[in-house]
Every structure is written in C-alpha cells, then in structure tokens.
Amino acid sequence: MRLRETCRIISQEYDGVVPRDPVDLIKLPGIGRYTAHAIASFAYNLPHPVLDTNIKRVWFHHYPETVDMKESDLIEFASQFIPEGESRVWHTALMDYGAVELTMSKSNIRINAKQSQFR
Numbered sequence: 492m493r494l495r496e497t498c499r500i501i502s503q504e505y506d507g508v509v510p511r512d513p514v515d516l517i518k519l520p521g522i523g524r525y526t527a528h529a530i531a532s533f534a535y536n537l538p539h540p541v542l543d544t545n546i547k548r549v550w551f552h553h554y555p556e557t558v559d560m561k562e563s564d565l566i567e568f569a570s571q572f573i574p575e576g577e578s579r580v581w582h583t584a585l586m587d588y589g590a591v592e593l594t595m596s597k598s599n600i601r602i603n604a605k606q607s608q609f610r
C-alpha cells in the first residue's frame with residue numbers, strides 16, 4: 492500500500508521522477524533515512540552515506556571510536572570519506588567488503604540493528 496501511494500505521489504507531485512534529495516524522499520510513505528540515502532547514493536550517485544549492517548561493520552572495524560556514535564554522528568563521520576562522483580561505487584565496495592571479508596564470524600563485530608515493523 493505504501494509503495495502504491497509513493498508511486499502516486501511521485502507521479503503527481505514530481506512528474507514521475509523519483510526525487511534526488513533525501514529530505515524529499517523521506518516525506519514519501521515507507522521511506523526512511525536509510526532508503527532515502529540509498530536512493531540518492533545508488534540511483535543518483537550523490538554523496539549521502541548509506542549505513543547498512545555490513546557498512547557499519549566496516550566503520551566499526553577500521554574506526555573503533557565510531558562504535559558508540561549516534562547514528563546522526565556516524566552519518567556525518569562517514570560522509571567525509573565518500574569520493575567525489577563515486578558514491579555508488581564506494582558504497583557497493585563497502586557493502587561487499589563488509590559482507591565478504593568482515594563477516595560477523597570473521598570480525599566478531601555484532602551489529603544490533605533493529606528493523607521497524609512493516610505496516
């Protein structure tokens with residue numbers, strides 16, 4: 492239902508073009524900060540930090556001081572590393588590195604991610 496409503500809004504209010512700005516994306520039903528940043532980064536190659544479980548594990552492994560950071564502070568920290576014009580490549584590499592090389596069993600870094608309920 493949220494996807495349908497989001498599509499309707501994009502069609503009517505954005506002339507059928509998915510917004511680029513995470514501020515606009517977050518206003519759409521069912522889109523939170525992670526998804527907004529992922530769309531901006533992967534679809535539009537914009538420098539917005541994407542922080543999934545695998546990427547967080549990379550930051551925590553290489554920068555232990557980030558482990559206790561609030562999410563907003565980690566976003567600010569991570570944003571300084573995104574190479575100009577390479578956001579989608581950067582985040583894909585971080586995801587792959589975290590998923591293949593820095594798995595929980597190899598790194599012993601457990602991420603306590605809480606998934607919100609789908610409604």
